[in-house]
Amino acid sequence: MTPASVRNDKNRVVAAAMRVLAAGGLPALSMRRIADELDVQVSALYWHFPNKQALLAAVSAEIVGAGSAGGGMDAVARALRDRLLMFPDGAEIVSSSLALGLLELPARTDLVSAAQAAGLDAATAEVAADTVVHYVIGCTFHEQQRVHAAIVGAADSSVDLTPAGIGTRPDGFEAGLAMVVAGVRAAASIA
Amino acid sequence: MTPASVRNDKNRVVAAAMRVLAAGGLPALSMRRIADELDVQVSALYWHFPNKQALLAAVSAEIVGAGSAGGGMDAVARALRDRLLMFPDGAEIVSSSLALGLLELPARTDLVSAAQAAGLDAATAEVAADTVVHYVIGCTFHEQQRVHAAIVGAADSSVDLTPAGIGTRPDGFEAGLAMVVAGVRAAASIA
Numbered sequence: 595m596t597p598a599s600v601r602n603d604k605n606r607v608v609a610a611a612m613r614v615l616a617a618g619g620l621p622a623l624s625m626r627r628i629a630d631e632l633d634v635q636v637s638a639l640y641w642h643f644p645n646k647q648a649l650l651a652a653v654s655a656e657i658v659g660a661g662s663a664g665g666g667m668d669a670v671a672r673a674l675r676d677r678l679l680m681f682p683d684g685a686e687i688v689s690s691s692l693a694l695g696l697l698e699l700p701a702r703t704d705l706v707s708a709a710q711a712a713g714l715d716a717a718t719a720e721v722a723a724d725t726v727v728h729y730v731i732g733c734t735f736h737e738q739q740r741v742h743a744a745i746v747g748a749a750d751s752s753v754d755l756t757p758a759g760i761g762t763r764p765d766g767f768e769a770g771l772a773m774v775v776a777g778v779r780a781a782a783s784i785a
Numbered sequence: 786m787t788p789a790s791v792r793n794d795k796n797r798v799v800a801a802a803m804r805v806l807a808a809g810g811l812p813a814l815s816m817r818r819i820a821d822e823l824d825v826q827v828s829a830l831y832w833h834f835p836n837k838q839a840l841l842a843a844v845s846a847e848i849v850g851a852g853s854a855g856g857g858m859d860a861v862a863r864a865l866r867d868r869l870l871m872f873p874d875g876a877e878i879v880s881s882s883l884a885l886g887l888l889e890l891p892a893r894t895d896l897v898s899a900a901q902a903a904g905l906d907a908a909t910a911e912v913a914a915d916t917v918v919h920y921v922i923g924c925t926f927h928e929q930q931r932v933h934a935a936i937v938g939a940a941d942s943s944v945d946l947t948p949a950g951i952g953t954r955p956d957g958f959e960a961g962l963a964m965v966v967a968g969v970r971a972a973a974s975i976a
Contacts, residue, residue: 693930718960725961729916732923739884769909770916777968 604642606632608652612681615653619682619742625649651696654688657681661700667708667722668775671730674701675767678734685735692731702727713782722778729774733767795833797823799843803872806844810873810933816840842887845879848872852891858899858913859966862921865892866958869925876926883922893918904973913969920965924958 610631615623625646629636643649659677662670678684691697705723706716714722801822806814816837820827834840849868856864869875882888896914897907905913 689927690930693927694934721957721960722964724957725920725964728923728927728961729920729965732919732926735923735926736880736884736919739881743885766912766915769912770919773913773916773968773972774920774965775968776971777964777966780967780971781964 604652607639607642607649608656611649611653612656615681615683615687620686623650623653623687647691647694647696650687651691651694654691654697657684657688658697658699658701662704664704665708666775667705667712667726667778668771670701670704670708671726671771671775674727674730675734678731679737682741683738685731685738689731689735692727699727709778709782712779714778718781722781725778726771726774729770733770737767795843798830798833798840799847802840802844803847806872806874806878811877814841814844814878838882838885838887841878842882842885845882845888848875848879849888849890849892853895855895856899857966858896858903858917858969859962861892861895861899862917862962862966865918865921866925869922870928873932874929876922876929880922880926883918890918900969900973903970905969909972913972916969917962917965920961924961928958 607628611623611628614627614631618627625636625639628649629639632638639649643652657677657680658674665673678688681687688697688699692699702723705726706719709719709722710716798819802814802819805818805822809818816827816830819840820830823829830840834843848871849865852864853861869879872878879888879890883890893914896917897910900910900913901907
């Protein structure tokens with residue numbers, strides 16, 4: 595059993611990390627800055643987290659939340675995107691924790707359920723869930739990178755954002771999501 | 786007119802950057818390391834590129850290549866992924882240049898053409914192209930992040946790659962791509 599006071603300390607570290615993230619984004623999120631925020635030594639953080647990746651995984655879990663207000667794949671995808679957009683660099687942080695295998699994504703579980711409810715078998719529902727997750731994170735990461743670009747652009751006029759590349763229509767996410775979900779439905783009708 | 790010797794110098798800078806990238810990935814790709822590779826001062830690089838973003842955009846253009854061996858959306862998507870996988874951190878570098886509006890993606894043009902050939906109107910073909918690009922970059926970025934995770938894992942046994950999260954099936958990319966392309970076809974049949 596972990597004493598309640600130690601658990602509280604761990605929660606305080608994550609809460610401090612969320613404040614540092616909100617104020618300065620991922621570049622600000624160093625162990626040093628989090629320790630300063632709590633007015634403790636950096637070594638105190640390692641009592642709770644073996645390394646920065648583990649702390650970022652706890653931050654990622656806060657970002658994505660507990661998941662499941664129910665609904666179809668499109669509703670789950672939209673809710674995931676909203677969570678990622680609530681925090682600067684949310685998509686990049688969550689993407690990294692997923693790649694490290696340090697984060698269970700509640701939205702993925704919800705997507706698998708929604709895909710099965712739509713008629714997919716278990717294995718195909720897993721593929722569908724991963725496809726939607728890749729689309730949502732890919733889109734949102736792009737969007738958040740463009741925020742950085744706009745900030746850089748404000749300081750450096752040599753960065754031209756006019757030839758926008760991809761994904762800059764305001765309705766781009768929704769229209770693309772509709773295609774991905776239609777693809778999942780097509781897979782269900784074949785199965 | 787830019788004299789040929791100056792153009793050659795610019796090409797030499799990009800070639801040196803590609804060697805640094807191949808050897809050490811994005812973390813190694815500093816102006817300092819590229820200058821060392823060419824045995825010149827860092828200031829010489831700024832003669833050709835106003836800033837690091839501009840140099841990374843030239844690197845991105847090398848990574849994605851000239852595009853178009855023709856084919857359907859799935860063939861174009863597969864070819865883009867293969868290019869991104871040829872270089873360490875290829876997806877992250879290209880994603881960043883796209884977000885900055887500093888890269889025209891030939892594959893996107895090919896995807897728009899392929900989508901129109903499949904029966905989509907011009908506006909819907911743009912959405913389809915962006916959706917496929919987000920899916921390909923999202924998948925490939927995840928895959929390349931996992932390479933880093935494996936390297937970290939080799940040095941740090943506290944990073945556990947077992948609870949794999951998303952996208953770890955070898956056929957995951959293909960199966961997801963099939964769904965996305967099916968969604969585009971569904972949009973074409975509605976149009």
